[in-house]
Amino acid sequence: MTQSVVVQVGQCGNQIGCCFWDLALREHAAVNQKGIYDEAISSFFRNVDTRVVGDGGSISKGKICSLKARAVLIDMEEGVVNEILQGPLRDVFDSKQLITDISGSGNNWAVGHKVFGHLYQEQILEKLRKSAEHCDCLQCFFVIHSMGGGTGSGLGTFLLKVLEDEFPEVYRFVTSIYPSGEDDVITSPYNSILAMKELNEHADCVLPVDNQSLFDIISKIDLMVNSGKLGTTVKPKSLVTSSAGAFKKRQEKPFDAMNNIVANLLLNLTSSARFEGSLNMDLNEISMNLVPFPQLHYLVSSLTPLYTLADVNIPPRRLDQMFSDAFSKDHQLIQADPKHSLYLACALMVRGNVQISDLRRNIERLKPSLQFVSWNQEGWKTSLCSVPPVGHCHSLLALANNTCVKPTFMDLRERFTRLYKKKAHLHHYLQIEGMEESCFSEALSSLSALIQEYSQLDATKSMPVEDLPRLSVAV
Amino acid sequence: MSIVTVQLGQCGNQIGFEVFDALFSDSHCTQGLCSKRENEAYRSSCKERFFNEEENGVPIARAVLVDMEPKVINQTLSKAVQSSRWKYGQRSCFCQKQGSGNNWAYGYSVHGPRHEESVMNLIQKEVEKCDSLGGFFIIMSMAGGTGSGLGTFITQNLQDQYSSSLKMNHIIWPYGTGEVIVQNYNSILTLSHLYRSSDALLVHENDAVHKICAKLMNIKQISFNNINQVIAHQLGSVFQPTYSEEGSFHYRRNPLGIDWQVQPPLSRLPTLGKRSLSEQLRFNTSIANLVVLRGKDVHSADVAGFKDPALYTSWLGPDNAFNVWTTQRAFSKYEKSAALVSNSQFLVKPLDMIVSKAWNMFASKAYIHQYTKFGIEEEDFLDSFTLLEQVVASYCNL
Numbered sequence A: 001m002t003q004s005v006v007v008q009v010g011q012c013g014n015q016i017g018c019c020f021w022d023l024a025l026r027e028h029a030a031v032n033q034k035g036i037y038d039e040a041i042s043s044f045f046r047n048v049d050t051r052v053v054g055d056g057g058s059i060s061k062g063k064i065c066s067l068k069a070r071a072v073l074i075d076m077e078e079g080v081v082n083e084i085l086q087g088p089l090r091d092v093f094d095s096k097q098l099i100t101d102i103s104g105s106g107n108n109w110a111v112g113h114k115v116f117g118h119l120y121q122e123q124i125l126e127k128l129r130k131s132a133e134h135c136d137c138l139q140c141f142f143v144i145h146s147m148g149g150g151t152g153s154g155l156g157t158f159l160l161k162v163l164e165d166e167f168p169e170v171y172r173f174v175t176s177i178y179p180s181g182e183d184d185v186i187t188s189p190y191n192s193i194l195a196m197k198e199l200n201e202h203a204d205c206v207l208p209v210d211n212q213s214l215f216d217i218i219s220k221i222d223l224m225v226n227s228g229k230l231g232t233t234v235k236p237k238s239l240v241t242s243s244a245g246a247f248k249k250r251q252e253k254p255f256d257a258m259n260n261i262v263a264n265l266l267l268n269l270t271s272s273a274r275f276e277g278s279l280n281m282d283l284n285e286i287s288m289n290l291v292p293f294p295q296l297h298y299l300v301s302s303l304t305p306l307y308t309l310a311d312v313n314i315p316p317r318r319l320d321q322m323f324s325d326a327f328s329k330d331h332q333l334i335q336a337d338p339k340h341s342l343y344l345a346c347a348l349m350v351r352g353n354v355q356i357s358d359l360r361r362n363i364e365r366l367k368p369s370l371q372f373v374s375w376n377q378e379g380w381k382t383s384l385c386s387v388p389p390v391g392h393c394h395s396l397l398a399l400a401n402n403t404c405v406k407p408t409f410m411d412l413r414e415r416f417t418r419l420y421k422k423k424a425h426l427h428h429y430l431q432i433e434g435m436e437e438s439c440f441s442e443a444l445s446s447l448s449a450l451i452q453e454y455s456q457l458d459a460t461k462s463m464p465v466e467d468l469p470r471l472s473v474a475v
Numbered sequence B: 001m002s003i004v005t006v007q008l009g010q011c012g013n014q015i016g017f018e019v020f021d022a023l024f025s026d027s028h029c030t031q032g033l034c035s036k037r038e039n040e041a042y043r044s045s046c047k048e049r050f051f052n053e054e055e056n057g058v059p060i061a062r063a064v065l066v067d068m069e070p071k072v073i074n075q076t077l078s079k080a081v082q083s084s085r086w087k088y089g090q091r092s093c094f095c096q097k098q099g100s101g102n103n104w105a106y107g108y109s110v111h112g113p114r115h116e117e118s119v120m121n122l123i124q125k126e127v128e129k130c131d132s133l134g135g136f137f138i139i140m141s142m143a144g145g146t147g148s149g150l151g152t153f154i155t156q157n158l159q160d161q162y163s164s165s166l167k168m169n170h171i172i173w174p175y176g177t178g179e180v181i182v183q184n185y186n187s188i189l190t191l192s193h194l195y196r197s198s199d200a201l202l203v204h205e206n207d208a209v210h211k212i213c214a215k216l217m218n219i220k221q222i223s224f225n226n227i228n229q230v231i232a233h234q235l236g237s238v239f240q241p242t243y244s245e246e247g248s249f250h251y252r253r254n255p256l257g258i259d260w261q262v263q264p265p266l267s268r269l270p271t272l273g274k275r276s277l278s279e280q281l282r283f284n285t286s287i288a289n290l291v292v293l294r295g296k297d298v299h300s301a302d303v304a305g306f307k308d309p310a311l312y313t314s315w316l317g318p319d320n321a322f323n324v325w326t327t328q329r330a331f332s333k334y335e336k337s338a339a340l341v342s343n344s345q346f347l348v349k350p351l352d353m354i355v356s357k358a359w360n361m362f363a364s365k366a367y368i369h370q371y372t373k374f375g376i377e378e379e380d381f382l383d384s385f386t387l388l389e390q391v392v393a394s395y396c397n398l
Helices: A010-029 A078-088 A109-133 A151-166 A188-202 A211-224 A254-273 A283-290 A315-328 A357-369 A403-421 A428-429 A437-459 B011-029 B036-050 B068-085 B104-128 B145-159 B183-197 B206-216 B223-240 B346-364 B367-371 B379-398
Strands: A003-009 A045-047 A067-069 A071-075 A098-100 A136-148 A173-180 A206-210 A300-304 A342-352 A378-385 A395-400 B002-008 B052-054 B060-061 B065-066 B093-095 B132-140 B164-174 B200-205 B285-297 B322-327 B335-342
Touching: A003 A010, A003 A109, A003 A151, A003 A206, A003 B379, A010 A067, A010 A078, A010 A136, A010 A151, A010 A173, A010 A254, A010 B346, A071 A078, A071 A109, A071 A151, A071 B145, A071 B346, A078 A098, A109 A151, A109 A188, A109 A428, A136 A151, A136 A254, A151 A173, A151 A188, A151 A428, A173 A254, A173 A283, A188 A437, A206 A211, A206 A254, A206 A283, A206 A300, A206 A403, A211 A254, A211 B002, A254 A283, A254 A300, A254 A342, A254 A378, A254 B002, A283 A342, A283 A378, A300 A315, A315 A357, A315 A395, A315 B346, A342 A357, A342 A437, A357 A378, A357 B206, A395 A403, A395 B206, A403 A437, A403 B036, A437 B379, B002 B011, B002 B036, B002 B104, B011 B036, B011 B065, B011 B068, B011 B132, B011 B145, B011 B164, B011 B223, B065 B104, B065 B145, B093 B104, B093 B223, B104 B145, B104 B183, B104 B367, B132 B145, B132 B200, B145 B164, B145 B183, B164 B206, B183 B346, B183 B379, B200 B206, B200 B223, B223 B285, B223 B335, B335 B346, B346 B379, B367 B379
Parallel strands: A003 A071, A003 A136, A071 A098, A136 A173, A173 A206, A342 A378, B002 B065, B002 B132, B065 B093, B132 B164, B164 B200, B285 B322
Antiparallel strands: A045 A067, A300 A395, A342 A395, B052 B060, B285 B335
16 A cells, blocks of 8 residues: 655645545544554554654554644645644644745745745755655655645645655646636736646646636535425535534635535545555556646546435436536536547546446446547546445546646636736746746747647547558468 | 466456355355265365365465555455455465556566566465466456556566466456556557467456346346456366366366467468458357366267367367366256357457557557556567467468
């Protein structure tokens, strides 16, 4: 069994991270009734005897003493991290896992990347190495950050290069929150494009998420919960947005619901690696199957179901509905319509009491309405994990490598160009040491090249699939 | 004669468990429909082949369990212990932490050499416990990374180290509609390499077994457990003891057989013009067939239908190509049962399909960087394609 380390950077990254740890504890508490520290828990948590001072307290087996998250928390202002450390999760984090500063990055990628990157490089390396040492077999770094600000965007992506150099064999999965159209940070297009270049070059896999989609999902759930239709009471713990039953019992903050969705994404992504099932899927298989070419590593995700109705019997139609929903544009975590774009590859990660025949039936059913690239007509990767998420009997996470990410990128590029043409706010960036106009133009061309690749693939969409002539051999 | 089973990867281990369970259940079945003495002979022959015995009488499977991540092996071991009728050897497992990531290259080029010594040692220990080694039964899937890549590597090692023993690879052919996206690459690499080092490839297609569960057994929600149990049942009905030439009570035939692989005489292959695949395969020609009959009236069973020369090639007639193995002892409570193992053209279409899909993907170079990262170059792919095209052509020309 392998371990993963979560690196949460910036305000957004840390808030999401906090929700993630909360839900992770809840999930393991539900599964692990006996309180034994097993391999599943060890993937994200260390077992520590807190009476021991210093480093020697790690316990590898036996009863759970005190769980510590395998996390590194980084923020250039103290507010969010302090709040975490004073909240109900304070015992889950080690004070040695934090890196904070006071002044913040002022929504400036250059400050986050160049200034703080340089300033904190040694500390970051040290904390990362420490967290890696505590792992028996470290497989993956999960980086959580936003693209639009300064710390998450700048320092978060600076980190990626450090991770690549220091731990080249360990995967780098990045969950990136992309700015929505009406983002209130004016310079978010600059920050995002500069960050994109780093993601293109140093991430193994990126899971883009945008706030608008999360918000739409929440509205949909609210509608359902409040509609009061007869017989449609929703099971309380089952909301993908809720932390009911989790440790944070105080009044939920405005972004909590949205953050919980992303936290659930990460939990479901790693479920088949942590828990048993009849068809396992490890984290290294995600990259292997879903990244056909190194640059095309952006995966669109969708989670279903969003809630579970309180009916006890789930007839097969509900199960099939779960699969259909995964492909509808309402359930995607970014504004995208995969059904009308081209699939390069698709992974279905199922949890709960679902068998191979259910999976196959639904693939057969949905296949005709989806377009796959000519060289990957049956590009499905599937996994079955026996342990369902808390509050559900089954759930599905669909990860698609699909050209439908292109509009998001093109949109970003347009917003960028609008600002850049007028050289608006540019001086804030250029006055930072190490920043030049070429940084901007390089980032822009990196993005354009990526968009071009997707366009080329899109162009093959309506072409008939022809079998290529085979090798002819002498018998 | 004893068989050492090597279970590789998630698939190999899950199936391996079901196989040993089926073998054990059958051999301890009380309704053998034969005399007590007969039953005893059957049971002890089965035991000698597949199980070792511990001091307290609990049979231990003659198996080596290999996987690159621990979850499945842990599950398999505990299932065996829970059944409390037989179990796996405590030190018969080799496990790592990180898995092969569905990457044949990783299984073959990284895990293979790295763990060669450990795995071969385990196998050696198991071999030493056998009085007389009949051969190796290697269970693996083609689609993943460990079973396919590491399985191929181990088979090659077995070829080097035990060249005079039979090696039969049990290959699970993945569902046509993806379980793993790179399954076609992994499959062609596996098959092309195994062709050079294995003696026989016994194939089970997931699609075919799935159909059996759905249509013949009417199972509504088919799970991998169902599928694996069907496979285990089929394997059991072939591998359980049958009479050797001496007749009843003499169960000494090597279940892996000696006539599984046939070399066609090179000079006598008729040359055929270019015909489409479907044209050539309208009739399924067999190179060799083996029928295993168990149960009541086995001696009076009419197998003339299998001896029709029209079924076979022009260069190997039914006298040599067709064999029957029998025993009166019923299998697994079935009064009469029959199994057919066939070396014929039935796999040409699926093989052709896999080669075709892999070729299309290869032409676009998709995913190739994942393989070259670990030392499998485009050349290796081309070699594999060439070899498999030859296999397809040879079978078509029967």
